Amino acid sequence: QVLLVESGGGLVQAGGSLRLSCTASGLTISSGSLGWFRQAPGKEREFVAGISRNGGSTYYPDSVQGRFTISRDNAKNTVYLQMNSLKPEDTAVYFCAADRRWWIVTTTDYPYWGQGTQVTVSS
Secondary structure (H helix, E strand, O other), rough: OOEEEOOOEEEEOOOOOOOHHHHHHHHOOOHHHHHEEEOOOOOOEEEEEOOOOOOOOOOOOOOOOOOOEEEEEEOOOEEEEEEEOHHHHHOOOEEEEEEOOOOOOOOOOOOHHHOOEEEEOOO
């Protein structure tokens, strides 16, 4: 059974930083690409960061480019999302996702998902 567990969410003031972690069990994250998504109330789940299987490629939408950084530690079977210069519009539940494809997947058709962690940015 594959299990992804996110942690690191919380309440932060605008301009602050948070680092989210997602640790996998039942799956070796080095076998595929990884992604972070977020979902705000009443909105669709949106892609915010992705990293390829070998870690050589990352991708971010314009909304977080330059502020968010995705990284992976295969030895710890963990993927991270460093979020800097946070804005109130970054408030959402953040989800990690894992895939067996080697390339970055920006759509929500990942087979494995975490349960999500709440990030709230106050103004």
